[in-house]
Each structure stands twice: as C-alpha cells, then as structure tokens.
Amino acid sequence: MNPYEQKRRWKFLLLAFALVIASASLWYTNYLVKNIAVSERTRAEVWAMSFKKIIEIEDINDEYLTVIFSIRDSLSMPTIVTDERDSIIYWRSLDSTKTNFQVEENGRESAIFTRKIHDPGYFKAQLAEMKRQHIPIVIIKEDGEKWFVYYKDSQLLTQLKVFPYIQLLVIGLFLMVAYTVFSSSRRSEQNLVWVGMAKETAHQLGTPISSLMAWIELLKSKFNAEKDPLILEMENDVHRLEMVADRFSKIGSTPNLHSHPVYAAIKDYVDYFQVRTSEKIKLSVTGDHEVEALMNIPLFEWVIENLMKNAVNAIGGEGSIEVKVIENLVKEQVFIDVTDTGKGIPRLKFETIFQPGYTTRRRGWGLGLSLTKRIIENYHKGLIFVKDSEPGKGTTIRIVLKSSTRYEPATDHPADKVY
Structure with a gap:
C-alpha cells in the first residue's frame, strides 16, 4: 500500500472513531433529557392536581393547605394556566419584568399617577412556545369548565439539550486547530528534509557533470566531431543535467520570475523531448506564439517535463500529446492545456x-x-488542475498563469490626424 492510501485509511478510521464518540455522547445526553422530561411532566401533573385542590376546596385545614401550597410553589418550570378561550388565569416562574411593570400616565413622575400593567406580547409568545413543547395538562372543574396547564422546559433541561452540541463544536474546533498546527509543523519538517536532500543532490551531480563536459570536449578535439549529431545530442543531455542540478540547488529559495513567451518555452522542451521518446507518440505545440507570462524557465520546463512523462506513461503505446497555448484577454490569463490520448483518469481521482x-x-x-x-x-x-478526462479516451490538464504580455497602445488612423 502506498503512503497516500495508508494515510487516507488512517483518516477514515479516525473519522469513524470520532463519529462513534459523538454518537455515544448524543445518545446518552438524549437519554438523560428524556428522563428529566418525564420527571418534569410528573411534577407538572402533581402541581396541576394541587392547583385544582386549591380552587375547588373551600373548607380545608391549615396543615393540608400548607402541603398543597408547598407542592404548588415547588414547581420551577415556567407555567401558564388558561381557560378554553386561551385567557390567562394564572402563571408562575416567568420574567417578572415582563409580567408586572409600572407605566407613568400623562408624563407625571408621581407614584399616584402610575399603574401596573402586563406585556401581552410576552405572554402570547410564551404561551405559543409552551404549546409547541408539550401537550397541556387538562384540569376539569366541578362546573365542567376546562382549564389548561401549559409549561415549558426548565432552564436545566434546555441547557442539557444544547450542551452536547456545544461540546462537540468545541472538540471539533480543538481537533481542527490541533490538526492544522500538527500538519503545518510536519510540512515544515518535511520541507527542510526535501531542501537538504535537493541541495546535496545538486552538489553530488556537479562533479560527474563537469567530467562529462570535459570528455565531450576531448571527443570533439580528438575526432574533429564539432558538428556530429550524436555529439550535439550528448551536449544537449549534459546541458539538461546541468539544468536539473541547478533546479535542485535552488529548491527552498524564491525563484526569479521573468516575462517570457510561453509558446517558445514549451516548444524548446518538446523539441528536446521528441528525440528521446518513442516514435509512436506524436508531440505537437499549438496556439498563441506571442503571449507572455512571468516564469522561471528551468522550473517551468520541469513542469512540462513531468506532464509529458506522465502523458507518455498513460499512453503506453501509440498515441499523441498536444500542448495548446491559449490567451484569455478578458481575465489577462494564459491557459496551457496538455492533452494526451492515454488511459484517462477517473473523476474521483x-x-x-x-x-x-x-x-x-x-x-x-x-x-x-x-x-x-x-x-x-x-x-x-x-x-x-484536471480540466477533463475520461477513462479509455485521454486526459487534459490545464495550467493557468497570469499574462504579462505588453500591448502597444493603438495609434490614431492617419485620417484622424491634424497636420
């Protein structure tokens, strides 16, 4: 199994483990919520019974009355009692600033000219919320009239319902930050290793490249082969090795970018690559010859080299590779499409x-x-990115660069000039 597949499998396992923990937490919290909800329903029913006793019994001793009132006053959930017309008869544990406040009349500050009123909008909203949360408890009076006891969840139950989601959110944020920090530090460590290996590789390549250059010069002078095609191709390969060594030596440092014709940079490498690949694979470069982009030529040729080699491997036998340069004047961009007739890539990949x-x-x-x-x-x-691909038909990979083409301003037509 390659490292990427192994890493992805570990990610799935960790995600599955996290989902199991989250599910267990939610299940247990919902279990507690249901039990507390049942307990609160029972307390509300007992309270409704005591409330009914208070309004029905006229002759009652003080001890019994004390017990009933202690049951009534023990209810902590917000409660509203209404008749069949939704007229509010009684309430408890509501916001006192909304249920009973003073209003000045005629702008006078004296307490004589103030009156206590209630906020009807607040009661209406509370009653609607209670109806959404629970089925009311029905009190049937002796005269047959029905009163309804509405209540909503206590503050503890409300907080308990929300708590697991807040907990999961905090854990998720913590894991996200931890993963980001860990990945960043790991990437930094890997980058240092890559940079060190690249520079050491460039250093090791220096000596044999110098020796090869010396041997080529010796062959030229000894056999008078200045224009021999084989010697020229050997020189091209040695220059290519020099470029590879230069690439490795510059890894880790910021490359210098210069405006350069995109078509020319691609054509130079394709001409070199065509001689060194199978004759069954036809290479071509088409498109705009003039458009320019800011590039580092050695690094950009490395990109084209990797794409061409991958395309050749994808074709396997006979086929073609086309590199097309397209200028997007609207967005001032350069599109470079590398299209092969290889085996293609599944969309998920x-x-x-x-x-x-x-x-x-x-x-x-x-x-x-x-x-x-x-x-x-x-x-x-x-x-x-992969612009388009279909298994068995080929792939198109697109590169997008910022255009650096300098256009000359349009000159006036001679007929428009005044002499």
Whole structure:
C-alpha cells in the first residue's frame, strides 16, 4: 500500500472513531433529557392536581393547605394556566419584568399617577412556545369548565439539550486547530528534509557533470566531431543535467520570475523531448506564439517535463500529446492545456493525482505531479488542475498563469490626424 492510501485509511478510521464518540455522547445526553422530561411532566401533573385542590376546596385545614401550597410553589418550570378561550388565569416562574411593570400616565413622575400593567406580547409568545413543547395538562372543574396547564422546559433541561452540541463544536474546533498546527509543523519538517536532500543532490551531480563536459570536449578535439549529431545530442543531455542540478540547488529559495513567451518555452522542451521518446507518440505545440507570462524557465520546463512523462506513461503505446497555448484577454490569463490520448483518469481521482505519494506505477514515487502543482501554485502563483478526462479516451490538464504580455497602445488612423 502506498503512503497516500495508508494515510487516507488512517483518516477514515479516525473519522469513524470520532463519529462513534459523538454518537455515544448524543445518545446518552438524549437519554438523560428524556428522563428529566418525564420527571418534569410528573411534577407538572402533581402541581396541576394541587392547583385544582386549591380552587375547588373551600373548607380545608391549615396543615393540608400548607402541603398543597408547598407542592404548588415547588414547581420551577415556567407555567401558564388558561381557560378554553386561551385567557390567562394564572402563571408562575416567568420574567417578572415582563409580567408586572409600572407605566407613568400623562408624563407625571408621581407614584399616584402610575399603574401596573402586563406585556401581552410576552405572554402570547410564551404561551405559543409552551404549546409547541408539550401537550397541556387538562384540569376539569366541578362546573365542567376546562382549564389548561401549559409549561415549558426548565432552564436545566434546555441547557442539557444544547450542551452536547456545544461540546462537540468545541472538540471539533480543538481537533481542527490541533490538526492544522500538527500538519503545518510536519510540512515544515518535511520541507527542510526535501531542501537538504535537493541541495546535496545538486552538489553530488556537479562533479560527474563537469567530467562529462570535459570528455565531450576531448571527443570533439580528438575526432574533429564539432558538428556530429550524436555529439550535439550528448551536449544537449549534459546541458539538461546541468539544468536539473541547478533546479535542485535552488529548491527552498524564491525563484526569479521573468516575462517570457510561453509558446517558445514549451516548444524548446518538446523539441528536446521528441528525440528521446518513442516514435509512436506524436508531440505537437499549438496556439498563441506571442503571449507572455512571468516564469522561471528551468522550473517551468520541469513542469512540462513531468506532464509529458506522465502523458507518455498513460499512453503506453501509440498515441499523441498536444500542448495548446491559449490567451484569455478578458481575465489577462494564459491557459496551457496538455492533452494526451492515454488511459484517462477517473473523476474521483482528479484531486488525488496531485497528492504526494499517489502513483499508478509499481516503481513510481508519486512525486512528479505533486512537485508540478507546487511549482505552479507556490512559485508562479498560478493554478493547475484536471480540466477533463475520461477513462479509455485521454486526459487534459490545464495550467493557468497570469499574462504579462505588453500591448502597444493603438495609434490614431492617419485620417484622424491634424497636420
């Protein structure tokens, strides 16, 4: 199993474990909520019975009356008693600032000219909420009239209903921050390792490249082969090795970007690559010859190299690869489409192919497209993505760069000039 698949499996396992914990927490909290809700319903029914006794019994001794009133006063949930016409008869445990407050009359400040009123909108809202939460308890009086006892959840029960979601939110935020910090530190550590390995590789390549250059010069002078095609191709390969070493030596440092014709940069590498690939695969570069973009040529050629090699591997036998340069004048962008006739990519893998470690080859490291994405997005401030792909028909990968083409301002027509 490659590292990417293994990492993804661990992510799924951790996610499943987190879902089990969250489900268990929600289940247990709902269990407590149901028990407390049953308990509050029972207390409300007992309270309704005591309330009925108070309004029905006229001759009652003080001891019995004390017991009934203690039951009535023990109810902590907000409660409203209404008749059949929803006229409020009694309430308790509501907001006292809304149920009983003073209003001045005629702007006079004297207490003589103030009166106590209630906020009808508050009662209406509370009663509507109570009706939504619970079925009312019915009190049938001796004369047959029905009163209804409405109540809503206590503050404890309300908080308990919300608590697990707040808890899960806090845990989720903590895990997110922890994952971000951990990933950032891990990426920083990996970057340091990559930079060190790259610079050491460039250093190790320096000596054999110098030796190869010396041997080529010796062959030229000894056999008078200045224009021999084989010697020229050997020189091209040595120059390519020099460029590779230069790429590795500059990893970790900010590259210098210069405005350069995109078509020319691509054509130079494709011409070099065509000689070194199978004759069964036809390469072509089409599109706008003049459009320019800010690029670092050695790094950009590395991108084209990785895309071309992946396309060749995807084709396997006979096929074609086309690189098309398109200028988007509206957005001032350059589109570079690399299209092959290979085996294609499933839609679910469009993002995955750019992940480090992902590869379909047995001996592949899965770093080419990951490095390509980093060069385009981090160094060139562009975008790279799978524009289109269909298994068995081929793939188109698009690169988006910011255009740096300088256009000359339009000149006036001679007929418009005044001499």
